[in-house]
Amino acid sequence: xxxxxxxxxxxxxxxxxxxxxxxxxxxxxxxxxxxxxxxxxxxxxxxxxxxxxxxxxxxxxxxxxxxxxxxxxxxxxxxxxxxxxxxxxxxxxxxxxxxxxxxxxxxxxxxxxxxxxxxxxxxxxxxxxxxxxxxxxxxxxxxxxxxxxxxxxxxxxxxxxxxxxxxxxxxxxxxxxxxxxxxxxxxxxxxxxxxxxxxxxxxxxxxxxxxxxxxxxxxxxxxxxxxxxxxxxxxxxxxxxxxxxxxxxxxxxxxxxxxxxxxxxxxxxxxxxxxxxxxxxxxxxxxxxxxxxxxxxxxxxxxxxxxxxxxxxxxxxxxxxxxxxxxxxxxxxxxxxxxxxxxxxxxxxxxxxxxxxxxxxxxxxxxxxxxxxxxxxxxxxxxxxxxxxxxxxxxxxxxxxxxxxxxxxxxxxxxxxxxxxxxxxxxxxxxxxxxxxxxxxxxxxxxxxxxxxxxxxxxxxxxxxxxxxxxxxxxxxxxxxxxxxxxxxxxxxxxxxxxxxxxxxxxxxxxxxxxxxxxxxxxxxxxxxxxxxxxxxxxxxxxxxxxxxxxxxxxxxxxxxxxxxxxxxxx
Numbered sequence: 237x238x239x240x241x242x243x244x245x246x247x248x249x250x251x252x253x254x255x256x257x258x259x260x261x262x263x264x265x266x267x268x269x270x271x272x273x274x275x276x277x278x279x280x281x282x283x284x285x286x287x288x289x290x291x292x293x294x295x296x297x298x299x300x301x302x303x304x305x306x307x308x309x310x311x312x313x314x315x316x317x318x319x320x321x322x323x324x325x326x327x328x329x330x331x332x333x334x335x336x337x338x339x340x341x342x343x344x345x346x347x348x349x350x351x352x353x354x355x356x357x358x359x360x361x362x363x364x365x366x367x368x369x370x371x372x373x374x375x376x377x378x379x380x381x382x383x384x385x386x387x388x389x390x391x392x393x394x395x396x397x398x399x400x401x402x403x404x405x406x407x408x409x410x411x412x413x414x415x416x417x418x419x420x421x422x423x424x425x426x427x428x429x430x431x432x433x434x435x436x437x438x439x440x441x442x443x444x445x446x447x448x449x450x451x452x453x454x455x456x457x458x459x460x461x462x463x464x465x466x467x468x469x470x471x472x473x474x475x476x477x478x479x480x481x482x483x484x485x486x487x488x489x490x491x492x493x494x495x496x497x498x499x500x501x502x503x504x505x506x507x508x509x510x511x512x513x514x515x516x517x518x519x520x521x522x523x524x525x526x527x528x529x530x531x532x533x534x535x536x537x538x539x540x541x542x543x544x545x546x547x548x549x550x551x552x553x554x555x556x557x558x559x560x561x562x563x564x565x566x567x568x569x570x571x572x573x574x575x576x577x578x579x580x581x582x583x584x585x586x587x588x589x590x591x592x593x594x595x596x597x598x599x600x601x602x603x604x605x606x607x608x609x610x611x612x613x614x615x616x617x618x619x620x621x622x623x624x625x626x627x628x629x630x631x632x633x634x635x636x637x638x639x640x641x642x643x644x645x646x647x648x649x650x651x652x653x654x655x656x657x658x659x660x661x662x663x664x665x666x667x668x669x670x671x672x673x674x675x676x677x678x679x680x681x682x683x684x685x686x687x688x689x690x691x692x693x694x695x696x697x698x699x700x701x702x703x704x705x706x707x708x709x710x711x712x713x714x715x716x717x718x719x720x721x722x723x724x725x726x727x728x729x730x731x732x733x734x735x736x737x738x739x740x741x742x743x744x745x746x747x748x749x750x751x752x753x754x755x756x757x758x759x760x761x762x763x764x765x766x767x768x769x770x771x772x773x774x775x776x777x778x779x780x781x782x783x784x785x786x787x788x789x790x791x792x793x794x795x796x797x798x799x800x801x802x803x804x805x806x807x
Contacts, residue, residue: 243580246297251584252620253291253300254307256613257284258585259592261308261323264602277359278408281330282415284308285352288334289419290610291617292343293427301338301351305331306578307585326362330355345420352416356408360401422610458495459560466553485545492556588620619750622757633762634781635804638769639789645766646670646736648789652764652801653685656732659806662686664730665764666718666748668693668737682714684721685734691717705741715747722751724758732805733759737766738775752779762805 243251260283288301309328334351341347465488472481602609637645646667653663669681669690679695693714697703704710720726727733733755741747755763756779767775769788776784785804787797 243584244577246299246303247577247581248584249295249297249300249617249621250303250307251581252588252617253288253295253304254311254581255585255588255592256617257287257304257308257327258311259589260284260287261327277326278356278411281326281356281359282411282418284327284330285334285355285412285415286419286422286610287613288331289348289352289416290423290426291614292338292348293423294614294618296343298339299335301335302328302332303581305329305334307581310578310582311585311589322362326358329358329362333358348420349413349416352419353409353412356412356415357405360405360408364401418606422607422614425607426611426614454560456560459557462492462553462556462560466549466557469549469553482545485549489548489552492552496552496556592616592620615750619753619757622754632756632760633804634784635762635764635787635801636772636776636781636784637764637766637787637789637801638772640769643789644791645789648787648794648797649734649736649764649766651794652798653734655798655802656805659802661731661805662729663732663734664721664727665734666721666736667734668766671695679708682718682721684717686721686726686730689717693718704746705744710741710747718748719751722748722755724754727759730761732762732764734764735766737768739768739771743771743774743778764801764805 261280264280264283288304292300305328308331309324333354337351337354338347341350469481469484469488472484476484637649639645646669649667656663663685665685667683667685669683670677671679671681680693681690682693683690691714692711694704694708694710696707697709701709722733722735735748735752735755738748738752742749742752752765765775765784772786775781785801787801789797
């Protein structure tokens with residue numbers, strides 16, 4: 237039984253949504269973090285909120301949010317980054333909180349807005365929890381002394397201990413409100429518009445998924461030892477002499493560094509050392525300044541030292557635990573347990589990821605046209621869902637008519653249509669008609685084979701025009717006519733469909749690209765595709781054709797090719 241059959245509808249959709257969410261974390265996260273853009277986490281959370289809310293206007297199943305969050309979080313385990321627990325927890329918590337909101341208040345404006353607020357506010361809550369885990373309870377005293385110091389310097393006489401946190405929380409609440417509102421707007425707009433007929437550019441880029449599997453030798457024993465050692469070191473900090481505790485801490489770090497090369501990655505970042513110096517200085521100064529009778533300068537310095545060493549142990553320790561948890565044997569346990577749906581959904585998500593990564597917009601395009609790009613993400617999700625549900629591949633036949641430019645591919649197909657018409661087979665789809673002026677090609681028109689309606693498809697760009705691809709400018713009227721001709725609803729009476737042609741424009745996910753995807757996933761009869769010879773390999777790879785019939789057009793073997801193609805369609 238195939239995965240598509242075994243996996244439930246909710247988990248199938250969660251795998252698609254989770255992979256799109258993960259792809260946005262990879263592409264946009266890398267962009268934001270590499271440029272050191274402030275509040276990068278909030279921006280990524282915004283994308284997740286908008287995506288989940290917008291897709292809810294199409295996929296209304298309960299439980300989709302937390303499932304998508306879980307899948308996206310689990311996909312983070314294969315990231316080469318040494319820091320994965322924080323993002324994993326944040327993503328899953330955001331999905332869980334959004335799910336909680338819509339479960340209680342429903343999939344309506346109020347439920348979505350509260351979902352956005354809760355998800356965005358989690359950034360503040362998790363940040364506080366992270367500080368407590370990494371630096372211990374001393375961070376509370378450090379924060380309190382820092383606030384008191386600020387009060388004295390600013391001559392503030394009212395209690396403002398919680399004010400900075402409340403201000404930060406308020407900012408996140410407003411941000412979450414706006415993100416949810418934008419998601420609602422995108423979802424409603426996508427519902428009203430036929431997003432399948434969107435013909436704007438979607439830049440295709442080759443991107444590395446940033447996921448890797450290495451030859452690491454996993455060990456259940458090391459997993460247990462690492463986890464227990466980390467806990468004991470953190471507890472012993474409160475009871476042992478600082479020299480003994482420092483030796484234990486450094487010994488663990490050296491041991492982890494020997495077995496786990498990735499473990500030292502947090503220590504290679506300048507951010508860690510800036511934080512190290514800042515905390516050491518603040519602790520030495522503030523703890524001594526406010527309690528000179530209780531703390532010597534050395535005591536204050538030791539507090540800062542303990543906080544920093546604790547941070548190193550926590551970050552490196554969790555990295556080692558996370559690495560060992562990716563043990564194939566541990567993952568195999570999930571495959572044969574009650575968590576089988578999670579395992580199947582995760583596998584499906586990784587299968588979907590290359591498709592999503594190949595089609596996700598660049599950050600530049602996303603910032604330029606966010607509404608359009610979010611609609612395209614929804615369109616991708618819908619297409620992938622239909623693709624995974626699958627068409628009857630035993631009945632569907634792919635016939636590729638190919639040859640060099642100008643060899644007569646369209647003329648060959650017109651002859652084929654006449655032959656098949658004599659056998660009472662009805663054609664549908666489109667053909668491209670070359671437009672000439674004074675024996676010079678100036679562009680192409682498109683013809684609907686069922687209605688014989690024609691329209692301008694492309695013309696050579698004028699000097700003042702920017703070409704869509706190559707030297708051509710495409711007409712929205714012609715593209716709309718072609719998309720309508722290839723619409724599944726209009727092909728019920730057709731015995732085969734012609735698409736002339738699949739070229740560079742389609743390889744960049746424009747023109748007939750989306751229509752072809754729908755035909756491959758939903759149409760179960762013969763497809764005749766016209767493709768230039770040098771593009772056949774790229775097209776076959778992009779749409780993953782299985783054993784297509786290739787017909788190379790040339791005058792010498794025209795009769796043989798016609799017969800071969802007829803037999804393929806009729807048998």
